[in-house]
Amino acid sequence: MAIHQDSHLVPHDCVDCPIRHRAVCALCESDELSKLEQIKYYRSYQAGQTIIWSGDRMDFVASVVTGIATLTQTMEDGRRQMVGLLLPSDFVGRPGRSTAAYDVTATTDLVMCCFRKKPFEELMSATPHIAQRLLEMTLDELDAAREWMLLLGRKTAREKIASLLAIIARRDASLKSPRSNKGSVIFDLPLTREEMADYLGLTLETVSRQMSALKKDGVIELEGKRHVIVPSINSLMEETGDDTDGGFLV
Amino acid sequence: MAIHQDSHLVPHDCVDCPIRHRAVCALCESDELSKLEQIKYYRSYQAGQTIIWSGDRMDFVASVVTGIATLTQTMEDGRRQMVGLLLPSDFVGRPGRSTAAYDVTATTDLVMCCFRKKPFEELMSATPHIAQRLLEMTLDELDAAREWMLLLGRKTAREKIASLLAIIARRDASLKSPRSNKGSVIFDLPLTREEMADYLGLTLETVSRQMSALKKDGVIELEGKRHVIVPSINSLMEETGDDTDGGFLV
DNA sequence: TTCCCCGGTTGATCTGCATCAAGGCAGATC
DNA sequence: GATCTGCCTTGATGCAGATCAACCGGGGAA
Structure with missing residues (x-):
């Protein structure tokens, strides 16, 4: 339990083990850890590289290990709005949806720890902790988005x-x-x-x-x-x- | 299962039974229904009435039955930005957080179906469906918030x-x-x-x-x-x- | 070395929305 | 019916930030 707390507060301490990231750290306490280990893989991207285009099929979920990625929306005439900024330990992807809703771009060199979506979803059903942890994280993101809305609308x-x-x-x-x-x-x-x-x-x-x-x-x-x-x-x-x-x- | 699908698509058909709302309709399939029935209660508000002030203790989660509520943020000098619009079947509240982050206001006469937070959370742990359903809903809200950000920033x-x-x-x-x-x-x-x-x-x-x-x-x-x-x-x-x-x- | 390119700065001007101000209308209260 | 009050419209003006344009400086390639 102490380990879990630590990894939550100091996520960079476990970059070598992204499974202990905030994203899925609830797992640290579970015996499902080995299962998750089996379906994970790493990908790295260069600065400036687009990881996924809006509308693309997206068959994985992932957690940022090192580097920074952004989510942006683009209008037909080229106006762009960033809608998400992903720092190490942030989670990206949507259980239950198969295509990406935004462009995801690496703004620095980037390493992500990916999980194929299907087995991840199965694991999620089998391990209630994960859904609860993801819910918590998503609610945090929603709060951040709403703060961001105040900034965009009124500041x-x-x-x-x-x-x-x-x-x-x-x-x-x-x-x-x-x-x-x-x-x-x-x-x-x-x-x-x-x-x-x-x-x-x-x-x-x-x-x-x-x-x-x-x-x-x-x-x-x-x-x-x-x-x-x-x-x-x-x-x-x-x-x-x-x-x-x-x-x-x- | 058919009932569940229906209640999802036509939430207004079950205003008399808010438990079958989108919010927690996964429960329709579970035998936890009766437990949930035990901890729910209704509250109604008049148009214009503030339900919760930002920072207030909030010891329940709720689902809108009829009417419309808004979430707004206010800056010290009075600038206001709406950050959420709650229509019937929408969910409000945050398992795992005890104070409200926004002002919640009834813009029309409003009926909400509330669940005390503590027992709701316990039920959530016991019933994985609920966390997964809430995760889905929260992700939808996050998508909506991001669409909204594009609107605020660039339109x-x-x-x-x-x-x-x-x-x-x-x-x-x-x-x-x-x-x-x-x-x-x-x-x-x-x-x-x-x-x-x-x-x-x-x-x-x-x-x-x-x-x-x-x-x-x-x-x-x-x-x-x-x-x-x-x-x-x-x-x-x-x-x-x-x-x-x-x-x-x- | 020279050149170029990219990211950044700064200036001049324009414009879309905010601000300030003056009514209008419909429903409530007396 | 008279008045009031909340909600809305419309006009006049100002200004913050967009747009257009020129230029700077550092790093990489030839």
Whole structure:
């Protein structure tokens, strides 16, 4: 049980055993582990490679081991909206549906741990833990999507940028060692300006301008284009428009 | 099994027995039905009444029997974004979380069928069908949320309005008897202009203007402010910006 | 070295939607 | 019937962010 807790809190510690990922870590406690081992396989992708096109047949579910992938929707005239950002330990795929609803793209080099859908579904029926764990994860994703909807519908460009930086900082921090002290955070942006724009419902020019503005105002510092230093998380949070309490340190 | 299928396709036929709702209809096949019967209770709310405030303790899960409820998020300065629209048979609540993340409001008179959370969770552990069914429903909601994100991030005001009308027309049609012929659809808007604005990330003035524009262009007809006649679903769909194929008639 | 290409920045201008403001209409209350 | 109130419409104006365009700088290839 302690192991399970650990793997939940520190998923990067078990990249060599993706089965213990958040995705299916309930299994760590079950004797079905060996069965799951039998149906898993790995795939790796290069940065920029499209993993699945919307509408494609998709006969597996998977968990991200290392790297970053995105889910995007595209309109006929080319307008794009990112609708999901998959970091290590995130799950992708839909038991019970055979075609993909979104384009899935590797934005960095990526390793995924896949399970063929059919046997995975069978295992899911046989192992109630898995469905419950997946339900929990899906509900978390739904919460994230709804937060994202507030961002897209009501926030200003500056608030959107600040929110995205805060999200990345938080997720990044949770992958890393003990919290850096004094409320300052350093990380590398895993997204291009254009990808940030697709995330935020903006244009890349607006993203660039607002990044410059936040820099000018001392909310962030930039080394090169990707390396971000946040001197004070609190100042950044104030820019997001979110409730400040109950936020970052949870 | 036939009963289960029917209740899935025609949820309004079993409003007197919400247990057969989509929400938990997997139970129709199980012998746990009587147990579920024991822990359910009904609550009704008046139009405009707030059911739960964000952050409140929420010790039940529920299924909408009749009426419409909304989930909204509010920023400190009052900006509001609707993040969920609950129609009959929709499920609300989160096994495994004790406080509500959003304001839940009845926009019409509303009846909900509730289950106290604790016993519901116990039943869920004992009855794998339920978790799987909830997982399916949650995944559907996640898909809807992502569609909604595309709308919020990338669509024009006119496309947003057309999309909302199409969504309501579709959901309304699925509750009603055989499909009206010739591609024309008639329904009553269940939302005020302001609620539509909160759904779409617009202001109520813009909603009003775009409704007028769609009317002037013959895409819709209005009788009063709420009664909508769509002479041609296809013309409406063309205004949404969505892929036209694989849409309305599925 | 030179060139090119890609990702990023910055400037000038345009425009779609927000904002501010003034009614209109229908149903409720007295 | 008079008034009020909630919901909606329409007009005038302003502005945030989109669009169009020029340019920068670093890294890889020839």
